[in-house]
Amino acid sequence: MTVLDQVAESPRRVEDLRVRHVERYRMARLETVELKTARKNVQDVLLLLRELPGQDRLERTLHEFMGRRGHGGRCAGDRAAGVFGPRVHGDHAAARTDVVAIRDRIAAGEELLAAFREKPDALDAGLRDRAGRLEVMARAGRVQVDYRGLSVGEYPAAGYAQAGQLFLLDRDLAPLMIYAAGLSGRNPETLKELPAEHRVLEGRAVVVTLTKRRRGKTNSRATVHWSVDPDAARQLRATGTFYLLLHRMTERSRAFSCTSSLWSIWAGNAQGAAVSPPEP
Structure with missing residues (x-):
């Protein structure tokens, strides 16, 4: 409830709950716990939703999401069909x-x-x-x-x-993060730290320095080269091209928030706001 209260257009009724709200809760848990624990936390929430009377009140896609394999039983490990599986069950x-x-x-x-x-x-x-x-x-x-x-x-x-005509919104974060994870193979902990700073090598690759937050004081960093596809029709197929698309779509908001993060959205406070998903 604390996480949902912080999102823009916070749901106030059971009928207003969406899959993106579950994804936001999962990303919030990943701020402080490991992937296996986050999955278990989300499974607990979905089990609770199943106990609500009047299941027909739940939005259709959320109801289908709850019924997927791995979304209601015990967490069987990192390779199980967990909540965050963009290449599984058509999520991607x-x-x-x-x-x-x-x-x-x-x-x-x-x-x-x-x-x-x-x-x-x-x-x-x-x-x-x-x-x-x-x-x-x-x-x-x-x-x-x-x-x-x-x-x-x-x-x-x-x-x-x-x-939403010029800025990304809170509700855009979940599908963008899911797609970025499926395309890049990186986990959400790393993706939420994506920087706006990058280099483009001869129009063929994007060079980005990734940061992975650790529980201690040290962070690990790695430089990656993501391919760029010059064909506009394949804009969403190459990781580097998708990164550049994200960069363009957040450019206006970053100009107001002055953040070094790639992620910056209009958060309903009259101007652009810097965010490190899932905090709006």
């Missing part, structure tokens, strides 16, 4: 679908903003009004929402919808 494919939607959403916002800056009079009145709000948001980091015709209860959703 589902995450890819979400990643494509996130990429296209931000690309559409950037395209509209670019058109407005180049030739605003070429846009019709409706698009020009939308693009004008994007311009203010890009320049000041503050979301501009047209609340006309909306009830007060619809204000938060409208704000997030507006912010």
Whole structure:
């Protein structure tokens, strides 16, 4: 409950729970415990959900997620079919679908903003009004929402919808992390520490220094070379190309948060916020 209370658009009813909320809890546990323990903690939560009356109230994908092998029994070790298995049970494919939607959403916002800056009079009145709000948001980091015709209860959703045109949101983190793990083979402990600093070698590889947090005072570091695919149609197939996509999608938020981390999102506090998943 503590973790869920910290996320943007925190669920207030059982009906509002989603798989991404379970993933956020798992990532939060990985901040302080090993992978096997985190899996067991999540299994305990899923077992508790199974005891709730009125199982039909649970969202369909969450109900299916609870029924997967390894999500309800004893944790059988690191190689068991645990909660975090993006290549198992279609999780990786589902995450890819979400990643494509996130990429296209931000690309559409950037395209509209670019058109407005180049030739605003070429846009019709409706698009020009939308693009004008994007311009203010890009320049000041503050979301501009047209609340006309909306009830007060619809204000938060409208704000997030507006912010999501240029910034990553809290709900984007889970599919992006799952896809990054499946693509790179790295664990979430390492991925949440991804730096924004990198080098591109002749357009063929991205050089990134990875950090793995340890329980003691020492951290281990390793430099990796991730391949870059110049073909835009295969943008999500190469780890280096996906890293560069993440870098572009978080660039505006990082400009406001001034973080050295790759991960920076709009967290509902009127401007960009630096995060090291899962803390928003």
